[in-house]
Amino acid sequence: MSETCNHDCSSCGTTCGEDTRKSGDMFEKPNDLSTIRHTIAVVSGKGGVGKSMVTGLLSVAMARKGRHVGIMDADITGPSIPKMFGVTGEVRGSQAGAFPVASAGGIDVVSMNLFLESNTDPVVWRGPVISGVVKQFWSDIIWNDVDFLFIDMPPGTGDVPLTVMQSIKLDGIIIVTSPQELVSMIVSKAVKMASTMKVPILGLVENMSYFECPDCGKHHHIFGESHLDNIAKEYNLDILGRIPMKPELAAKCDAGQIETVEDIYLHEAAEKLLELENKK
Template sequence: MVTVDQVLSTLGTVIDPDLKKDIVSMGMIKDVEINGNDLKFTLELTTPACPFNDQIEQDVRAAIAKIKDISKFDLKVTAKVMEGRSLSMDEMLPTVKNIIGVASGKGGVGKTTVSVNLALALAQTGAKVGLLDADIYGPSVPLMLGMGKSAMEVDNNKLQPAESHGLKVVSFGFFADQAHQAAIYRGPIISGILKQFLVDTNWSDLDYLIVDLPPGTGDIPLTLAQTIPITGIVVVTTPQEVASNIAVKAFGMFQKLNIPIMGVIENMSYFVCPNCTSKHYIFGKEGAKKMSETHNLPFLGEIPLNPGIMEGSDSGKPVLVTDPNSVLSQAFMVVAKNVAARCSMLASQLSEEMKAEVATQK
């Protein structure tokens, strides 16, 4: 006769490759049912975007196959995104599990393009995703998503995000009188606008809120860091040394604010010649990867330089929408899965810290 203890003991040998913990202690095994020699349970993964989801499922099936007495096995696989920030400390956004800031040291590295496609890639995995365009001076998210005629409404004193391709989107670019005008505001006003976008918006239940920050280390990144608990920061750079050197200043600021750096994304990594199919490293080679190694930061992936990405951004038709199975889309998907994995790792660390804190108070 198969027992629950036997099943859990066997599954305890399956290790999550990212979290380095067994799936039983992580609470990933749910609703175990045994009827004679028939076994049924749910495997609840930590995020639908985990790059190791298939491997974990295969390891679970292999482990159960070792229990000889089981005649029928029914496995249901689901995913529930972990909370990568302390929601108990945030009365303003208690329904947003993870807030990810996308930053860069300088402009021109394609940060907003990465933000948009990162959000779309996470949404395509089944996650609930919001996108906040926090670049008040140069809001370009509506253009990149083809949302020129969209607008945000107010209901019960709360901004209602516009929606596009499954994303909830908030941007200063939705305000019609700003369409062809330069935003001329001093720091305190800019900070006030961002706070409104964060806390006076009906974000509802989100697994991830991607915040596209303006380049540099000015008022808006500081306001984000000081207003609400956030999961971490993703830094976007290009391969050349000058961009990497300035990117170091960006993540250096957030480290001083005790905000986790989730990793580095290298945009415009290389160009694949359509005629010879060779990779050409126009802006240098592996600059972001070298920077990651020097500063002991995770390298989240590289995005190739391709006219299709640029054209999609200008026309409001992102490549993840127009051609989700392309090599370009898969590059963004790899980055998104690595970001999601980092969220799960940070969530696990946060959980352990909270348990340790509770233990010391007893």
């Protein structure tokens, strides 16, 4: 049995990750009271590229388009979404399910930090337990009338990304990268994992793409020249945005005010997501 499969391949005659996803048999059902129209996972092959910030900016972009947005923070051991949105308080509910906590701008958020006594308490769990919690965020949370649910994945291609791709019917993933040459190899891993799991890739977003001098407006490539065009061409993927290094953007995230950011640099990504509405 392959690690990317939850059945005995030798007895069913199906190649792991192949057409089993198309039947829907492997997918977990959301809560009976949930209505989720589109589910998008935001992934990165490695940590430190700003995946959570991109998730937050994508959510803000779609909320500004008049869509009701939810964020499932699947980075259980390193949650940062509540901090960016200034969301505090506890997730509450009943036997029917629990409700996410709404941000000031009406974006619904569920994160492990909303279940902890202190947001600095570590989550010291093994992979299977973490994967189980992610499934509960899908099946036990009531996502009420959500147009776009973004899943902020932990970095890499480990337990949680595998669990999400196997268990949740995704409309696609967005891969976050940065300009360093090393990252092109890491992006390739994420692309190949998505291909193996038959999950559509909507495109690439490059974070920390450049620094714009506030005095002369010149772009400085702090981490070297971007390799994004080459990666996109190699895998025939769309480039959905390039986010510069901006101290004020980081400051807004640290202050829990990401919803007040003026320019989010993800207009192409927002248009790509709106195209999904025309396909259903």
